[in-house]
Amino acid sequence: MKFCSECAAPLIVEVPEGDHRPRHVCPKCSAIHYQNPRIIVGTLPVHQGKIMLCRRGIEPRIDMWTLPGGFMENDESLAEGALRETWEESKASVEIEQLISVISLPIVDQVHCFFLANMPVAEYSTTEESTEIELFAPADIPWQEIAFETVKTTLQHYINSVQQSLTKPYQVCNTTLGPRKSDTY
Known part of the structure; x- marks a missing residue:
């Protein structure tokens, strides 16, 4: 500035x-x-036990898989932003169930918030932001092709919660990834 x-x-x-x-x-x-930090919001859409992932059609990490999400806009709540981003990236209608992860990234001044979302109908389509959309069983997630560490962390937290047969609401994953800017100077 x-x-x-x-x-x-x-x-x-x-x-x-x-x-x-x-x-x-x-x-x-x-x-x-x-x-101040920028807030990234998104969803972890689930349809009949399968998780919807989007292949990125834009940078950063073009052609990698991610959960639908993006920057929160002014004049919207976390949940409203997550629903908007899900629609913009997949044209999928989802129902927010609960906040599933809050992940701080101090090195890039961001906080990523993902909501677990029910996708009652498996209807979705590609957009300029997502060149491919697929429903993955947890065992079939392409871990080596996941675009962001925050998405991996959110997916792992959700899958661990399901495998442990925890009941909803799940505990929110609240963590910090990576160094702080002050650690790098």
Whole structure:
């Protein structure tokens, strides 16, 4: 961030009074510009014990398998964003059951939230974002072709919960993956 979005003056980085972190501050209008994590939302759609995965048609990780998901938009809840992303990537209508994972990725300033979702009817179609969509039995998931570690973690957590015959609601997987930015400098 180089310029103030309020007055267009060049920004400086300093710790504002009463704060404890360096922030982008405008020396002209005193606006403080916070940079906060971005939230990624998605679903783990299940139809008759099979999990729907989408083959990515866009970067990053094009041609790899993933759960439908993406960036949350302003003016929507976590669940609304997850439903929208599922529709955008698969044209599948799903019913949110419960939050299944919350995974922090401090190195890239993101938090990934996935919901377990029931897919009553196995109706879906490819989109610009997904070139192939398939229902996988847990034993048939192409683990070596899963696009993101957060998706692997979510899938493993769900499968472990089912194998242990845990009843819904499942415990939410709440974890952090990878290093923090401060660990890498």
